[in-house]
Amino acid sequence: MKLKSKEDFFKLKEETVKKRAQDKDIKLLIGFGTCGIAAGAKIIEKAIEKGLAERNIKNAKIVRVGCVGYCYAEPTIEIVYPEGGSVILGNIKSENALDVIDMHILNKSFESQYVIPRNFE
């Protein structure tokens, strides 16, 4: 899919943006930087996947992202709701997976013991 002109690019961009806008899934952004992985991001990812299957949730998607900067709270998950707003959870352990899913995906709560303060705009 080689782009050969300015027009090609903007066409692709438009399509991409549109596709994204139509995506109504809840996103779980898991920090997959070196520090996140060192702190157990991979294990958390598995636990969440398992939890989502257990609760039969279809409208949530895990996205591996880079370092968010909350090193003190790794592993972290940012949950982004399609209707707007998001919440950052820190110090997640695999045994908390179901708890997290129940509170923040099923109930879409903005508060819990896992939420850490967002310190940037």
Added chain:
Amino acid sequence: MSEVTEYKKILPEELYRKLDSFVEDLGIDSKDPRKKGYLIQVLHKAQSLFGYLPEEVQKFVARKLGVCHSEVSGVISFYNFFTTLPKGKVNISICMGTACFVRGSEKVLKEFENFLHIKSGGVTSDGKFSLDVLRCVGACGLAPVVMVGDRVYGNVNPKMVGDIMTDCIKLANSMEENK
């Protein structure tokens, strides 16, 4: 391939063959005045294959790239990453980045040194464990950090050294069995 057989000494020929084909695949033109630019890359590969860069490997690399042994040796001795001595089967690295340092990684290192009866940079007499220090693995949130192979131990204090060593011994034994 003539270099492979000429330089085969104590290290397995198979590894030399792998290194040889790695260099061949780079497609270096022997007349290219910039061919030395591949040196560090080739040394990385060689060390990942052999575990260390003894003289025989250095000479093989020199011959392969058409540079002098002195140049290869000078480069290896300059960079921390390269070693001319074999490491232990299990290598334990203590992060000595500033973040880890201020959170007490020095004490952790001391504890490992006492436990293994070797200094940082050394290898135990049975060749099983080696100990060295790293400058920041970038997991400062978990400081002090200890790395064993790919595994990262975070928030380490001297009291945890025994537990980490239990893991290391298990790891070394399992490597032994797989062999």
Added chain:
Amino acid sequence: MVKQVRIALRNCGRVNPESIEDYINARGYEALVTCLFDKKPADVINIITESGLRGRGGGGFPTGIKWKAAAAEVSDEKFIICNADEGDPGAFMDRAVLEGDTHSVLEAMTIAGYSVGADKGIIYIRAEYPLAIERIKKAIEISKEYGFLGKNILGTEFSFDIELKYGAGAFVCGEETALIASIEGKRGEPVVKPPYPAQKGLWGKPTIVNNVETFANICPIILNGKDWFRSIGTQKSPGTKVFALAGKINNVGLIEIPMGMTLRNVIDNIGGGIRDGKEFKAVQTGGPSGGCITRENLDTPIDYDNLLSIGSMMGSGGMIVMDEDDCMVNFAKFFLEFTIDESCGKCAPCRVGNKRLLELLEKVTNGQATEEIIPQIEQLCATIKKASLCGLGQTSPNPVLSTLRYFRNEYDEHIKDKKCRSKVCKALLKYEIVPDKCNGCTRCARSCPVQCISGKVKEVHTIDQKACIKCGVCYTNCKFNAIIVS
């Protein structure tokens, strides 16, 4: 309270770095398209110059001026190098950007190539960053598939390729001429400037060396304009700076703050204050080249020039917070040990001078120093600073000079009173048994490796100070807190 502003880290944690669609969705490659189709190379350089962007690798040299110099050179070949050999102990900003927003660095390098007339880019990266390496490799591949890299980018005449070169563990390779030597397969020894790399760099060709964070700022500047960039930060240091906030602070992490924010804000608000309720002592920025900032300067707005004027420097972004338990002499020693480990050994002041400087500091922490040591230290620092060949040597005495400036009293205590207030310098410690608390259990005497504790069962024990090796075993073993350290 001023909050963080994310420019370099704008996509980190927001996009999947392995998805080019994610990147495009976040305005990725729009800046490159704008440059290629709507701007002449000179226009791009002008925008960067006028934005006031300064090199984020530490020195703070204006990026646009560097680009202009390379663009002015006539050559059949030019190079764009991205310095990703992050070696400052305790800093990992570049790794975060490369791992979290890989494409933005590639895009910025391509824009730089277009601006100065280079068709080859090289990312010189620490071999210890396997994840970043893997992601860059993938990103290069997919960019080529899409036509953002390679021959005739987006159908234009402009071609640009990027390859990876690995560092091998040498801090000095952060210095641009040493970095170039390393890419050429040589020992990473710096060479005398001029000529500058922009004139004669890699393989003798004009070369731009910028650090990862600098590149991460390029696309937003192109997209949002120089005025937008200048509206953030301070007049002489527009924009933001990423710091790796670490040490004795609650919220250790990666932060990006607008220039001009005060340290107090960083520590109290973003950092969540000092750990375990301890007393703040100092913040160190600039790593082994920098210095410390004390309570009295906590309200200084952070930018290149202000940090220099208080004896520290921006550096690449390490920010270490220290509390009352940290001995400043020992801390200066830590950085000096690092410098000595990392000195290339080429020039005499750095090779021998720093070694001698460390030996002087060791005298201080060992209690062997007399008062005349301070002028000796100062004289030596001055020579190393003035006479060393490269930035590493020229800045290596900074941790010593800065602690001398702000914590002279701690030096004096070590030298005159033979005391280390933070109880870090072992040779100056004294273990004593408090007679009231000692019940003569003999546990300490039995555990002492040099048998310097004497006393009968159920009688008060004493430590022979001359024989004591200050190992601290008695202290840890005493169950009655009868042993004190002073």
Added chain:
Amino acid sequence: MAKVIINDIPVEALNDASILDAAKEVDIFIPTLCHLDLESFNIEHRTGSCRVCMVEVELGGRSKMMPACCTPVQDGMKIKTNTPEIIQIRRTVLELLLSDHPFDCLICAKSLDCELQALARQFGIDHLTYTGERSSYPRDTSSNAINRDLDKCIMCRRCETACNEIQTVKVLTGYKRGFMAVVAPPEMKPLNDTNCVFCGQCVNVCPTGALTEINYINPVWKAINDPTKKVIVQTAPAVRVGIGEEFNIPENESATGKLVAGLRRLGFDAVFDTDFSADLTIMEEGHELINRINKNENLPILTSCCPGWVNFMEYQFPDLLHIPSTCKSPQQMFGAIAKSYYAEKIGVSPKDLIVVSIMPCLAKKYEAAKPEFINNGVPDVDYVLSTRELAKMFKEAGINIAKLKDEDYDNPLGESTGAGVIFGASGGVLEAALRTVSEVISKTELKDVNFVEVRGLEGIKEATVKIGELDVKVAVTSGLGNARKILEKIRSGEAKYHAIEIMACPGGCINGGGQPYIHGDTTKLERRMKMIYTEDERKVIRKSHDNPYIQKLYKEFLGEPGSKKSHELLHTHYHKKREK
């Protein structure tokens, strides 16, 4: 041109001139240590690493300390070279260097010839403010030519430039880093385990006692004083034009006669001349050249007088081993003739005849010990002393040769021609050969024996000489880097010559690794070269084949050039050497 102001004096300097050079124009001298400018060869070593030449440069309102040796002048620079701050910095840097240097000046081979010592004196350093751990390495005396004492290395890296860039032998490298950094062969191996050719150019440029020669003065004294031995000495052509420098003999005065007189006073039983065997070399090599030209095979012939070069070829051009002349070097020919013809003549058993060579060279020490030059345990040449060692011996013995009256060499191995003496300068061997070969081939006497095209210090010289009907193409190279260039052309077939002279040291033996130190002053080499050709002109006989003692040697002993006996005694063979 750039206009600059140095210490308030306006100076106009070429745009790429260094501050150091610009300052020299107005007689401002800035101390240097690592810097080395070999002007006659267009080789400048400037790493800017010692930081002794720091000056203060003000440009565009900013002031900075810069190294004078490698900072080019720029229009508008204001330069200060001697403020108290600069002097303090220089002094501290020197003190730092000294703090990592042994204090054995009194017993150092380089004492009074050491550039670090000279600077310490110049700066009046009488104590060290900073002391501490010093670098310590085992001394390398593995070879019989070069002594390496790395405790004295100051990391000026001049030896690296000499070995890697000028000579392209490439056995030296910066090793390790930081305080541990030192210049050494790969993996700190002893020199004898490397491809070192022992040319000694590293020794010539070393500012301190880190690189010196392996000293054979004591065994020579012992031999001289052994009543059971007859001890004879030979002096190489270039020694006579170097030795005078050690005794302040005026520049235009020949030291040859004084050298001979001095050697006699040392107690040698006979004083002979390598120039004699140089004539002999021409007879053999000339014969070989004529043969090869006639058969048109194995061309070009390469000269083989220089052991540094022979060594280099054996390591680096093993595929070309068939083209060098098979002649031994003049030193070894002398030894072979001395221990056969001469020993027989004076009725002394070869094992009781000791041959000492005085050579401008360190590779000659290595050459004399090669197994192929030892017969039944008796070496053709027993001991080799460099020009520098001989000067030390004279001084030790209280002999100031400047005060001695000229004396003549002994016969029969002391008589030589002008062709023999020019062996000492690059181009001389080939010129000497041309003098003989052209007369032999054309059978007419040369009108002019001077082949000036092949003289001089340039690295590569070429000429075409008409001999009879034939256009003979010749080339002369000195310095192994230049030799490499021409050999690569021969290997690829790009260059075609009949004969090539190759000398390892730039400029030839006048710049040998055993000559008095020139400390970068190449005008000294130009003077030595001039003296060589003056000696040549002063000689009555200037062609080797006219040497009556050579003629006699063939008549009485060898038969004719290239005879079976000649081959036994005067020729050798080469070995492919594995890269170590």
